[in-house]
Amino acid sequence: MIKSACDEDCRATVRLKIPDASDVAALTNPCKLCAPLGACVAFKGVEGCIPLIHGSQGCATYIRRYLISHFREPVDIASSCFVESATVFGGANLFNTGLDNLISQYRPKMVGICTNCLSETIGEDLRRMLQDYRIEHKKEVLPALVAASTPSYTGTHADGFHIAVRSMLAELSLPGLEKVKGRVNLLPGFVSPGDLDHLKEVITAFGLDPMVLPDYSETLDGGFQEEYSKLPEGGTPVERIKRAPEAEATIQFGRALAREEGERLGGGVWLERSCGVNCYRLGMPIGLRESDEFFHTLSMLSGKPVPARYKSERSRLLDSYVDGHKYLFGKRAVVYGDEDMVIGLASFLAEIGVNPVLCASGGISTHFADSVHAVTRNLGNTFDEPVTAINDVDFDRIFARAEKLKPDLIIGSSKGYKLARDLDIPLIRCGFPIHDRIGAQRILHLGYRGTTALFDIITNALMQVKQDRSPLGYKYI
Amino acid sequence: MSNKEKLPETTAMLADILKSYPPKVARKRSKSMVVNDPETIPEIQANVRTIPGIITQRGCCYAGCKGVVLGPTRDIVNITHGPIGCGFYSWLTRRNQTRPDADGENYMPYCFSTDMQDDNIVFGGEKKLKLAIQEAYDLFHPKAIAVFSTCPVGLIGDDVHAAAKEMKEKFGDCNVFAFSCEGYKGVSQSAGHHIANNQIFKHVIGRNSKKVKGKFKINMLGEYNIGGDAFELERILEKCGITLVSTFSGNSTITKFEQAHMADLNTVMCHRSINYVADMLEKKYGIPWIKVNFIGAEASAKSLRKIAQYFDDEELKNKVEEVIAEEMAEVTAVAAAVKPRTEGKLAMMFVGGSRAHHYQELFSEIGMKTIAAGYEFAHRDDYEGRRVIPNIQVDADSRNIEELHIEADAKEYLARKTPEELAKLEKEGFTFHDYEGMMAEMAKGTLVIDDISHHEMEKLIEAYKPAVFCAGIKEKYCVQKMGVPLKQLHSYDYSGPYAGFQGAINFYKEIDRMAGSKVWSLIRPPWQNSPELFAEMADA
């Protein structure tokens, strides 16, 4: 059964016979990673923060390996190095030693702690362990210590990411702060360092003062420095996170995030409920309409018009839509990856006349399909072929459908390479992980500027196909 | 950087590194860091627990079992029993290559996982596992299915072996077996190698006694076909007329594993990961083993000669000499071209359980010196040589790993050499089970450090500024930010092969490129050389 629930009038919903993950026991070629990975990425966006995974060391090593090959940056993640005896007696001692050593070696400003499946299974209580640790070290000045519970058997890397963001807000926010004019919080989700840079620039251009959580624009895309420092520069200062309730509003990207109380509730909604900070829940600003919403929100919050620079970026984007139209219209794409990114891409593709015939994710949000349909409808245009949105699926199922669909292009992580090769169509690399191209950290997808860049890449890829496959060998197209 | 400059003295260097640790950590780490003396090899502490909170490059038992030993076999469907991450992370990340036969059977591009969910953790995952095995069977009808346990599985008590047995009996034509390789076992991936070796020995080797054609039949143990190494070795052996019965496990198939006992000699490349199988094959089937090294052209030649000497056949000996001469012509030419640029430069390598030793050969062939080296997951014998095995203390972490009790097989045991032949070989100076370890071949005064930490690595690089640092992707970008190129010896930086003769040529060229890269000379912008201007600009 396909998990995507959709209202009756939505002609886009199709039910295929291919089994989905909910029907089968094994996942073949998963389209998701595990929760602590997402949590570690989020922790890396805090100034002077080092992540610690409480559990067996293999996960930390594997996760580092994956993050490093994507970002091509050092990524230090510590582990409390569970050994067999810890599975019987608990890992409190290892946890304390780990924390001691980490603090003395790195002198971090924060340690972001998350669990792995092992420590979760034996029921380790991180909060209590932290309490004990604080009591034992009450004479010392400790770094901020934040714990997030991230068992991978209840969620994916995207969930781990959001859990960590919410945990940071919940554990660090100070009570009773007055609002400060011009302050906004931005919770962007798992986007690229290049995107983060751009978002900060945009918000600041409106005269607003953003607290971006997380902000790994520098920590995961650092320059060459003559002096190597153990903890990279950059990241959101802990002090700023503490003052998140001072903001006049929070902007939270992600349509797949939960709207009701529960595990996947975004940090923005938490802040709204607990500290009375208005939360604007937007989609990832990919494409014109989602970017418009973002800019419009900023304009409202700042009481200022959209700066000229971005108005012209918008009009250039529109202009390129017009220019590229003939190469794109009627093309069909398969898109996969993190739910929020897929929703954003689907919205963008629908705008440029490319039908995202299959939108897929390994995530398990209940809002995925609705959101895909919401952003791909209401354009006045109707594709004569339905948009299928499925989540909780693996690549095997995605590929099986994709092969039948015979799309013109694929958009997603490096893991789609085999499909692209088999179908002999271009793979536009977006999302995580990208380990077979350089520059994943710089890919800009967001805002008018990011969309323009993405638009060029997609259009050029299709133009190249046309050129390469033409018996005439177009020199001028 | 040339070593004409005054380099810090190694003993002082160690003291300096230890100074920055809390006393307890310093005490523990000091035993794992020694100044080498090949004459009187000092004792080094290895294969001990990693200290929590010290960032280690080590992986887990599961990684050693599934990722390293079983990963390169193409026709076994590998199912990871656990939550999703472990399976995802070990999906094709080791870059072992394979060349499928005409039947096209190759499951290496796949990652199968039971993707355990909450209710499996609470109520057990055996049922789901059996369903997954059934699905894999229905989908592919493979010859074999292997199941790998991850951390939570051991804890919730799923009996993976019973499940495997049940399914194997049910299918009748598919060998199903499981590995209790939960990540928390042992202290590194090394535990996983041992567990993998045991199960392969129990469930696979010896199941197929069909005669293998060929006069000189060998197995290659501990060769994982990273970057196509095995292909190069297959080429060389074939050229010499030596039959490769099976490789554990580069470019391998389950059928070849099953026939491994039909070989007459086991050659061991990576001693750490597979010496257990070599020992067991000798006890049960009478196949002796020798240590070989095909990393480095000279080392390759030496290894070939040793194999020929074992078979004691004039024709083979001549053929081997002929092949060596032919191959070495190109090797020597490239080495000579590269050497003027690499001679005297320093290298460091901290990797694996054998590579940090083997690759020193390649560097020395182009005149580079290894000033410091160490393994990530090796044991004392890999450093100090097999003679220390009786003295190695087995600690609690390793004690739980099963030691199989092996006896000679009533039907299949066959002594490969007569006592006279053995005596002759011995007289010629031929030795079996002869791993002398890394330290015997490293110069006096060089540094040997086990399971090096980030901090130690930084200190060493700062002090010696080597021309090339060899490790893995986890260290790569951090070392390069220190201005030193890093050569990945796990994945070969997506190139290779580096084994054998053609491999040596590839490696020389690659190191030449790295050590000669111009990018490091661009670090300083012009304004850094005119501080007055810089200050003015800052004031403005």
Ligand code: SF4
């Ligand atoms: S045990 Fe859990 S946390 Fe660790 S790698 Fe596996 S899925 Fe990820």
Ligand code: SF4
């Ligand atoms: S959970 Fe265990 S088996 Fe899986 S990666 Fe982590 S340490 Fe290894």
